[in-house]
Structures are given as structure tokens and as C-alpha cells.
Amino acid sequence: MSNRSTSRLARNFLQRFLPAEGGNVAVMFAIVLAPLLGFVGAAVDYTRASSARSSMQVALDSAALMVSKDLAVTPSMTAADITAKASVYFNALYTNPNAPAITVSAVYTPNTGKGATVQVSGAGSVPTEFMNVVGFPRLAINSSSTTTWGNARMRVAMALDNTGSMNQDGKLPALKTAAKSLVDQLSALSKTNGDVYISVVPFAKDVDMGASNYNASWIDWTDWEAEAPDLNTSAKKPSNWSQIGPGSSCPWSMNYDGFTCMASGTSTSVVSSIPSSGLICPGADRSSYQYAYHYLINGCYTSVASSTTVTVSSGYYASCNGFSSACTCSGNNNSKVCKQPTYTHVWTPNNRNTWSGCIADRTQDYDTKNSAPVTGTTASLFPAEQYYENQDSYCAPGNSPLLQTVTPLSYDWSTLKSGIDAMQGTGGTNQPIGMALAWQSLGQTAPFNAPAEEVNYTYVKAIILLSDGLNTENRWPEYGNGSSQTGTMIDDRQKTLCDNIKAAGVTIYTIQVNTGSPADPTSSVLQYCASNSGNFYLVTAASQTVTAFNSIYNSLSQLRVAK
Incomplete structure (x- = not known):
């Protein structure tokens, strides 16, 4: 039954009831009925x-x-x-x-410094049915929304x-195109310098912070300067x-757990004997846990001769071959x-x-945080590393290909795009270090x-992580050889890192x-790290990379307006 029919029945009932004289009950009912119907009708209206x-309001x-x-x-x-x-x-x-007009x-x-606003207001009214009886034919409704x-x-x-692996299937060129396009799109949202900042953090196993930072206080040199552990x-x-x-023969020979001798502490030229300088420079460590070369040894042993001599060879076939250039022989035959x-x-x-600029994962649990590095707290610092994998010395100075150096937050769009253009594919996968340094790049502490941030503004912060593979290696050897166990161990660190990033209000x-x-397999850790299911993109062809970045741009632009 409609509200109008209900109202008509109520009036007819009252017209029949009011003349009735059925006793006190009728009189009392007549007294309370009108306000009772008024309250019920008001609730409906x-x-x-x-x-x-x-x-x-929703509209x-x-x-x-x-x-x-x-x-x-x-x-x-x-x-x-x-x-x-x-x-x-x-x-x-x-x-x-109920209120059509x-x-x-x-x-x-x-914008006068604290943002531009638009206020959209609506005004209308709802015709009443019950309240109309007591003289209120309409109820006004008004509201507004300000953005x-x-x-x-x-x-x-x-x-x-x-x-x-980014060198395969056209992945790296597609990434460069998509990333530069995103720089152009986001830069168009910037009306004044500082409205939009972008940083670029290329990563493999390590991240290259730039060799010019070798005097920075945030670097941990402990491993870099140490004698090789083995x-x-x-x-x-x-x-x-x-x-x-x-002149002595190199005391090591390369095998699955050995070293070579190098011409100097910064050379990648292998030598068979100790040079005249007397420097004994161990080279690439090919360790059994990772069948690859690791250029981790950054120094040499000096050789200082003593006044003591020792017999190194005797007999009919005695010789100084393979021994020091200071070796001399005397006597004949036997x-x-x-x-x-x-x-x-x-x-x-x-x-x-001589450092290349590369850094490895921070000591746990700093590897999952963006805490400021503190001088005197070694664990909080960023470990310097010289890295040499499969003879691609991408973190060894003077060699090519080199891991591209990070570009800190900037609105120099040309510099950002030049850094993207210079990227090269080399080395293994360590997503957490890329994520950790990307997060660090958004903060006001070293190393970036x-x-x-100005008090008159709110800030939308986001990290975009793109990777074409599963995690295979990081700083810790026991995480080492690309096995499923290794990937799981690195993934666990990455999940904790992503939890911390999200808790800090950064969209991933x-x-x-x-x-x-x-x-x-579809990466479970990349799905986990995305802020929501819609923020994870599975790209099965290099050409889809641009589409994914365009979708991210649309999401970022909406986030900025919503703030």
C-alpha cells in the first residue's frame, strides 16, 4: 500500500471515529491517536x-x-x-x-598555498505524506562535498x-620506454617545482650508489676492507x-673453492706469479655455494724479506723455478x-x-627498515661491496657492463630519463635491496x-617494483645458489620489508x-607486496609493460586528487 493510500485511510478513520461516543476509552483514544499517528508518520517521512x-551525498x-x-x-x-x-x-x-529535482x-x-578546492552543493526537498496532515508538506535536504x-x-x-635476464625477449627496451613515459606523465601533474619528485633505483644483486660517495659516513667498510675470510x-x-x-708462483689456483692471483689489488688480470712489487693480490673467489665468481677481495698482502734464509730446493735437480726472485742456488750435482x-x-x-659504488643488503633487521644509518652503529650502515659475477664485473670499477647508478628524488626529468636509458642488464636477482633503497630514497635521512616536506602539503608516496624473475641471491652466502630454499629465505625478508613499507603509509x-x-611461477612475494590485488601486474609480453605503467599512472593521479 502506498504512503498516500495510508494517509487517506488514516483521515477516513479519524472522520468516522471522532463523532463516536463509546465511553471513556473512546475519548482517551481520540486524545492520543492524533499525536501517535503524527509520530509514526514523521518517522516514515x-x-x-x-x-x-x-x-x-554519494553523488x-x-x-x-x-x-x-x-x-x-x-x-x-x-x-x-x-x-x-x-x-x-x-x-x-x-x-x-523521493526527491527527483x-x-x-x-x-x-x-590554490593559495594550501590547495585548490571545489565545493559541490545540492539542495532539494522530499514531499511528505504523514507530516502534511500537520502542516509540513515538504522536508528540505541539503548537502555539499568539498575536494x-x-x-x-x-x-x-x-x-x-x-x-x-632483462636482456631477453625485449624486456629491457620495453621497461625503458614505459618508465620514461611514466616520468613524462607524472611531470605533467607538476604545476610548480617540487609538486612531483621521482627516484630511480636500478638493482641486481646490489645497488650502485655512485663511487663518488666513498667518503660518506653511511658506508660500512668492514667486509670490503677485510682479508678474505677463507x-x-x-x-x-x-x-x-x-x-x-x-717472482714466486701464485699460491692458489682457481677451482670450485679457490682464488687466483691478480696483477694488483684493483686489477682483473690474472697472473701466474707474484709481481716484482711483492704484492700478493687474491682475486675472484669462486665459492662452492655459488658457481660464479665473486670479486669480493679488495686488497693485497705485502711481502717483506727477512734476513733469514731457508732452503727451498736441494739435490741434483734443485732449482729456483717457481720460487722468489731472490732465490739463489749454490753447489753442484747432488x-x-x-x-x-x-x-x-x-x-x-x-x-x-677504488670502490665501484655498489652496496649490499644492510645487516638484519636493518635490511627491512628505512632507519637512518648511524655512525658507530655498524649494523645500520650500508656495506660496500665489489662484485664480480660470471665474469660480468658490473660492480667492479672500470669494467663493463656496469650496474646503473641510482638517481635520487628529482624533478629534473631529463636526468631521470637519461639514467633510465643508461640501464644495462647484468647479474642476479635481489628484489629486497631494490625495494629497501627505493624506500630509503623517499626519506630525509642518509644516504639520499x-x-x-613542507607543512602546507600532504604527500602521496609510492614505490613501483618491477622484476622479471624470482629472487636468487643476496648478501648472505647461505641464501646463495638460486634454489627454492634460497628464494624462500629472501622472500621472507622481502615480505617483512613490504609490511613495514605499507605500515609507513607508502603505496606499493x-x-x-x-x-x-x-x-x-607467478611470484607470490610480488603479489604479497602489492598494496592490494589491483596493484599487482602480471606481464606476459614485453609490450604489456607500457600498459601496466599507464595503469599505475592512472591510479597515482587519482590518489593525488583524493588526498
Whole structure:
């Protein structure tokens, strides 16, 4: 039964009932019936009005957001145009029949330092049924919605996979195109310098912070300057260690757990004997846990001859071959004796200015945080590393290909795109270090020291992580050889890192470029790290990379307006 029919029945009932004289009960009922019906009727009418107002508020909120997006692009719109757009958006969304005629108006206030605003207001009324009996024919409904923009600034960090597999299937060129396009799109949102900042963090196993930072206080040189761990034992130094000096044969030979001798502490040229300088320079460590070369040893042993001599060869076939250039032989035939000085050896690290610029994961649990590095707290610092994998010395100075250096937060769009263009694919996959340094790049602490945030603005912060493979290696050898156990151990660190990033209010987008045949499994850790399911993109062809970045741009632009 309609509200109008109910109202008519109530009036007819009252008309029949009021003349009746059926006793005291009838009199009392007559006294209370009118207010009782008034209360019930008012509740019904107010419910209808509340429903209409709720529908109106939802439509006003959406209309205000859409108008603000239009104004962000075209701030010169006239007042009449703004109201007309607001009306069109509102009428397309509002369908409540209880108040069919809503008047919409919009007021735009330009940015004066704390953001531009648009206020969209709606006014209308709901005709009453019950309350009309007591003299209230309509209930007014009014509301408004205000959207602010321009007080939200954006800071976006791109952690981009630069591993060797990115050279396949056109993945790296597609990434460069997509990343540069995103720089162009986000830069168009910037009306004044500082509205949008972008950083680029290329990563493989390590991240290259730039060799010019070798004097920075945030670097941990402990491992970089240390004597190789395996060599720091008598087991790895030959029994004739004290007899090795200039001209001696290299005491090591490369195998699955060994070393070579290098021409100097910064050379990648292998030598078979100790040079005349007497420097004994262990080279690439090919360790059994990772069948690859690791250029981790940054220094040489000096050789200082003593006055003591020792017999190194005797007999008919005695010779100085393979021994020190200071070796001499005396006697003949079976009485022949060859002697040389003994040597003391002191480990001497390379000069820090020979560092390539690469850093490894911070000590746990700093590897999952963006805490500021603190001088005196070694675990909080970023470990310097010289890295040499499969003879691609991408973190060894003077070699090519080199891991591209990070670009800190910047609105120098040309510099950002030049850094993207220079990226090369080399090395293995360590997504957490890319994520960790991307997060660090958004903060105001070392090593990036991002520009300070102004109090008149809110900030939208986001990290975009793109990778084409599963995690295979990081700083810790036991995580080492690309096995499923290794991947799981690195993934666990990455999940904790992502939890911390999300808790800090940073939005995460993840992209898995999965073009292999057979394809890798869909990455569970990349899905986990995305802020929501819609922020994870599975790319199965390199050409889809641009589409994924375009979708991320649309999401970022909406986030900025919504702030």
C-alpha cells in the first residue's frame, strides 16, 4: 500500500471515529491517536528524506572528485562551466525517486598555498505524506562535498630490475620506454617545482650508489676492507706461505673453492706469479655455494724479506723455478742447494677511492627498515661491496657492463630519463635491496637526504617494483645458489620489508615480467607486496609493460586528487 493510500485511510478513520461516543476509552483514544499517528508518520517521512539525502551525498562526493580532476587539468574553467559539469556528473549518478529535482551548484577556490578546492552543493526537498496532515508538506535536504587538490605532492620511487635476464625477449627496451613515459606523465601533474619528485633505483644483486660517495659516513667498510675470510685461516694459506715473495708462483689456483692471483689489488688480470712489487693480490673467489665468481677481495698482502734464509730446493735437480726472485742456488750435482729469504705478509686493503659504488643488503633487521644509518652503529650502515659475477664485473670499477647508478628524488626529468636509458642488464636477482633503497630514497635521512616536506602539503608516496624473475641471491652466502630454499629465505625478508613499507603509509605497485618459456611461477612475494590485488601486474609480453605503467599512472593521479 502506498504512503498516500495510508494517509487517506488514516483521515477516513479519524472522520468516522471522532463523532463516536463509546465511553471513556473512546475519548482517551481520540486524545492520543492524533499525536501517535503524527509520530509514526514523521518517522516514515524522515526515513524517506534520509534515504534521498544519502543518495545525494554519494553523488555529490563523486561529482566533486570528477570536477576537481577536470580543474586540475583546466584551472581556467568559468564558474558557469564548473557548475554545468557538476550538474552533469551529479545527474548521471543520482537516481533516488523521493526527491527527483535537486539543484546543484559548484564553487571553485584557486590554490593559495594550501590547495585548490571545489565545493559541490545540492539542495532539494522530499514531499511528505504523514507530516502534511500537520502542516509540513515538504522536508528540505541539503548537502555539499568539498575536494582539495594541489596541497598533495607526489613522491614516487621506481625500483627496476637490471639483471641479466632483462636482456631477453625485449624486456629491457620495453621497461625503458614505459618508465620514461611514466616520468613524462607524472611531470605533467607538476604545476610548480617540487609538486612531483621521482627516484630511480636500478638493482641486481646490489645497488650502485655512485663511487663518488666513498667518503660518506653511511658506508660500512668492514667486509670490503677485510682479508678474505677463507684466506684468514692457515688452511687456506699454503704451508710455504712464508716463502712466497716477488717472482714466486701464485699460491692458489682457481677451482670450485679457490682464488687466483691478480696483477694488483684493483686489477682483473690474472697472473701466474707474484709481481716484482711483492704484492700478493687474491682475486675472484669462486665459492662452492655459488658457481660464479665473486670479486669480493679488495686488497693485497705485502711481502717483506727477512734476513733469514731457508732452503727451498736441494739435490741434483734443485732449482729456483717457481720460487722468489731472490732465490739463489749454490753447489753442484747432488750437493746443489737453493735458498731464499723468508717473508712476512701484512694485509693491506685497497684505497677506498677504488670502490665501484655498489652496496649490499644492510645487516638484519636493518635490511627491512628505512632507519637512518648511524655512525658507530655498524649494523645500520650500508656495506660496500665489489662484485664480480660470471665474469660480468658490473660492480667492479672500470669494467663493463656496469650496474646503473641510482638517481635520487628529482624533478629534473631529463636526468631521470637519461639514467633510465643508461640501464644495462647484468647479474642476479635481489628484489629486497631494490625495494629497501627505493624506500630509503623517499626519506630525509642518509644516504639520499630527500628534500624536506613542507607543512602546507600532504604527500602521496609510492614505490613501483618491477622484476622479471624470482629472487636468487643476496648478501648472505647461505641464501646463495638460486634454489627454492634460497628464494624462500629472501622472500621472507622481502615480505617483512613490504609490511613495514605499507605500515609507513607508502603505496606499493609490483610488476612481474614473465615472458619465459616455460614461464616462471607467478611470484607470490610480488603479489604479497602489492598494496592490494589491483596493484599487482602480471606481464606476459614485453609490450604489456607500457600498459601496466599507464595503469599505475592512472591510479597515482587519482590518489593525488583524493588526498
